[in-house]
Amino acid sequence: MRIVHVLDHSAPLHSGYTFRTLALMREQVALGWEPVLMTGPKQDSGDCLEADADGWHFHRTPSPRGRLAQAPIAGELAVMRAIERRLERLVETARPALIHAHSPVLNALPAWRVARRHGLPLVYEIRAFWEDAAVEHGSCREGDARYRATRAAETFAMRRADAVTTICDGLRGAIAERGVADDRITVIPNAVDVERFTTHLPEDAELASSLGLSDDYVLGFAGSFYRYEGLDIAVRAMAQPPLRDGRFKLLLVGGGPDEAALRSLVSAQGLEDRVIFTGRVPHDQIERYYGLMDLLVFPRLRHRLTELVTPLKPLEAMAQARLVAASDVGGHRELIRDRETGFLFEPESPAALAECVAQLAAAPEAQLDDVRAAGRRFVEQERTWRASAARYAPLYESLLGENRRDTARS
CATH class of the missing domain: 3.40.50.2000 (Glycogen Phosphorylase B;)
Known part of the structure; x- marks a missing residue:
């Protein structure tokens, strides 16, 4: 089973986000799956389209250019357009069974559009609510216009994904409060080797x-x-x-x-x-x-x-x-x-x-x-990565089974 993962950033950058990604990808390979890894423009890879890091091959997304790409709102839209174009080409060549987008919503919305065009299931993995992270980093204030817009976009993406995964029970409860059915949410907890x-x-x-x-x-x-x-x-x-x-x-x-x-x-x-x-x-x-x-x-x-x-x-x-x-x-x-x-x-x-x-x-x-x-x-x-990654199996299998049934009916 080939899965395209759409990521905010990756190795060689070091963060909890990248450590989690590579740990889970190693276990997906051990399960016999074939993860295909793509990063968005926030990786800051310039015009690079492909790169190897830490033993993994990554498909990169070139950064948008021009003055509008640096402006609020217009910049985010430019990022999403760039991700959508890159993902469209990757899906056409890789022919995955499903698309798995990881936080933030800048990845989820382009992935949703591409998944719908190609008739593929979409999993959206919430690692944090990025509007709350922005408050902690000083990018916005809780309840301000940017906070509300980000929250609304994230909720839109969660409700339209075929399934939502997240890292803990706290986030699971908060996702359910946004109108996502409990049986569409799976916790894939943080873990260690x-x-x-x-x-x-x-x-x-x-x-x-x-x-x-x-x-x-x-x-x-x-x-x-x-x-x-x-x-x-x-x-x-x-x-x-x-x-x-x-x-x-x-x-x-x-x-x-x-x-x-x-x-x-x-x-x-x-x-x-x-x-x-x-x-x-x-x-x-x-x-x-x-x-x-x-x-x-x-x-x-x-x-x-x-x-x-x-x-x-x-x-x-x-x-x-x-x-x-x-x-x-x-x-x-x-x-x-x-x-x-x-x-x-x-x-x-x-x-x-x-x-x-x-x-x-x-x-x-x-x-x-x-x-x-x-x-x-x-x-x-x-809390081992092996146990965490194993939770993907019934989720993926369920989505692919539903997708095959939908295809047969159409």
Whole structure:
């Protein structure tokens, strides 16, 4: 079975979006399917039509040109026209059994038009509500004209797709509220390659010494520094009474839009010697930094996006049998059972995070080992990419069966 996947962006760019894509594509190949991968103009590939990256072949969409291509609304329309033209040519040559478009709606609407012309089933995969992501990134305000227009377009696309997939139960419920029948929604959850993660990470003494972390209790975060991640809460927690002891350190691995604000906050709080920024590190080196962390913290803020969407990073930490503490928002509650596979604390409260950390630092190691082992079991049993990708099979088979019946009747 050949499936054309229409993507926002892909390798060689690094993001949670691209990691999920390639993990699921590997499993689709293992199931005997043939995924054909296409990216839209947001990949910024210039005039390139095809490219290889990370062992995969991608069909690229050239970027629209001209002044209108940069203008609001006209620019989005130009992007969709470019995607539709490129997808039309690809479908004519690849002759897929179905089209699978992935967020955002700029991919879904062109895919819907092409699918209808060719009589193909269309699956639309919602990885996040992009109007909510735009609010978090500062591109619009909740409820403004752009927000409402994006939401309306997304709802239009969801209702017209033959099936909708999404990454978690929070998003599933919100999609159903928009008028999509429950039996047309399938959850394909985020997951990890368990085999890639070791549960016994040795501490890299040389790295620890270079970062000034040799004899400390280290809180850690590795990922992109976005406002909604709540890393300012982690910084402020370091100044709370339970953590004022100099042995508590915070290690921030990565970078992003909120980095400058975080560095300013660290300076204002006088925490330069206790909050360490590493900058971005190569993906193949990340486990060296994980090995220095006694506790991974995920202090996401209580926003619409974080209530609905599950992140990948806590799963990766649990796959390594690392101790995890996360804010009690909906996306985390789908992944972490409090005091069983990890620990939840009140969102947006530096005091609550500090108290949680202090309690864990003083807890018996045997008790914490039980939590670490339970987290690893949860991932092994429920959150592997193989198990997630297997959920596509009955969905695809159902759509193709309906399509064959419709063709026979026509």
